[in-house]
Amino acid sequence: MFSLYIHTPFCKQKCRYCAFHSAPADEMQKEQYCNALLKAIENAEHRPCATLYFGGGTPALLGAERLARLMKKIRQTFGLLPDAEMTIELNPESTTPELLSALKEMGFNRISLGVQSLCDKELHFLGRLHSAERAKDALSEIFTAGFQNVSADVMFGIPGQTEESFSSTLDTLLSFPITHLSAYGLQWEEGTPLGNAPQPMEEETEETLWLLLCRKAKEAGLEHYEISNFAKEGYASKHNSAYWRRTDYLGIGPAAHSFLHGVRYSAPEDTAAFILNPDPLQNPLPIGERDAYEEAVMLGLRTKDGIPLSLLPSGFDFERYQDFSYIEHNRFILNERGFYLSNTIIQGVLQ
Numbered sequence: 001m002f003s004l005y006i007h008t009p010f011c012k013q014k015c016r017y018c019a020f021h022s023a024p025a026d027e028m029q030k031e032q033y034c035n036a037l038l039k040a041i042e043n044a045e046h047r048p049c050a051t052l053y054f055g056g057g058t059p060a061l062l063g064a065e066r067l068a069r070l071m072k073k074i075r076q077t078f079g080l081l082p083d084a085e086m087t088i089e090l091n092p093e094s095t096t097p098e099l100l101s102a103l104k105e106m107g108f109n110r111i112s113l114g115v116q117s118l119c120d121k122e123l124h125f126l127g128r129l130h131s132a133e134r135a136k137d138a139l140s141e142i143f144t145a146g147f148q149n150v151s152a153d154v155m156f157g158i159p160g161q162t163e164e165s166f167s168s169t170l171d172t173l174l175s176f177p178i179t180h181l182s183a184y185g186l187q188w189e190e191g192t193p194l195g196n197a198p199q200p201m202e203e204e205t206e207e208t209l210w211l212l213l214c215r216k217a218k219e220a221g222l223e224h225y226e227i228s229n230f231a232k233e234g235y236a237s238k239h240n241s242a243y244w245r246r247t248d249y250l251g252i253g254p255a256a257h258s259f260l261h262g263v264r265y266s267a268p269e270d271t272a273a274f275i276l277n278p279d280p281l282q283n284p285l286p287i288g289e290r291d292a293y294e295e296a297v298m299l300g301l302r303t304k305d306g307i308p309l310s311l312l313p314s315g316f317d318f319e320r321y322q323d324f325s326y327i328e329h330n331r332f333i334l335n336e337r338g339f340y341l342s343n344t345i346i347q348g349v350l351q
């Protein structure tokens with residue numbers, strides 16, 4: 001299985017918590033960037049894509065015409081398998097019916113919408129550009145345009161967020177026929193405006209929100225298939241599953257990662273440098289036996305499939321983790337409480 005990721009490092013404005021490589025850009029930079037992507041696509045080793053993912057940043061800022069050029073080039077070079085999953089990330093403020101109909105025409109069949117919250121106070125705190133009303137309208141427009149496989153991103157742990165406000169966000173989101181939900185705890189990254197702001201939410205409150213999320217997703221028929229992801233049956237993200245299963249993928253763009261033939265690559269976080277030399281495989285990071293083992297444990301324990309018992313160290317203390325895990329089909333799997341404490345448990349396994 002082969003997956004292709006195309007990165008767009010542009011955003012209208014930085015969200016207050018964002019540590020990703022993204023910045024505003026003018027039309028000339030967008031054109032230069034699109035040409036660099038086309039060159040990288042042309043020069044890559046071509047294999048038919050089982051999944052294609054346009055992420056960012058805000059891919060929509062490239063505009064429909066450039067996105068169509070990129071899609072055409074990908075079809076001509078890599079090719080797409082007949083049932084390929086083709087996702088594009090959208091933000092509510094840049095989603096329009098015209099753009100959606102162009103994306104449909106290009107063949108995208110999955111939308112991932114950055115909702116984050118449906119409470120205006122929380123959106124304002126995060127520095128998002130959209131309102132709750134715009135996010136709901138964008139969701140309606142996506143379904144009206146005929147997309148059936150739709151994911152929404154939400155955040156918990158936002159200061160001021162309460163059980164009531166998070167519950168209301170989830171209820172409204174889940175009243176739409178979304179097939180997938182991604183949920184992330186707000187991170188206070190150094191170097192972001194939020195990194196210097198007053199303290200994050202208390203851990204106990206955050207855990208309450210997490211358990212609320214797990215319960216509401218379950219009630220809505222979404223399976224918790226990875227720590228941060230929930231899906232209706234048959235709608236788990238094939239693209240992200242490729243990362244967790246360690247199958248081959250190529251990421252094109254600054255700060256994009258690739259994993260090909262057992263070697264990882266990480267492109268520099270520098271858009272100007274990428275425009276000058278759009279080679280995604282400049283920095284190989286060979287993986288030793290121990291690295292491969294640690295990756296398999298870390299990535300496996302993030303998912304509902306867990307890891308084979310054979311990957312656990314000899315003398316592993318099952319009793320210590322009995323409230324957070326279970327064993328099924330000779331696999332060690334974390335339960336929901338275990339997912340919440342996964343970092344600590346993974347450290348325990350890898351000791």
Ligand code: SF4
Pocket residue numbers: 010011013014015018019020022056057058091114
């Ligand atoms: S839209 Fe996403 S990538 Fe862009 S600034 Fe906000 S969080 Fe960062």
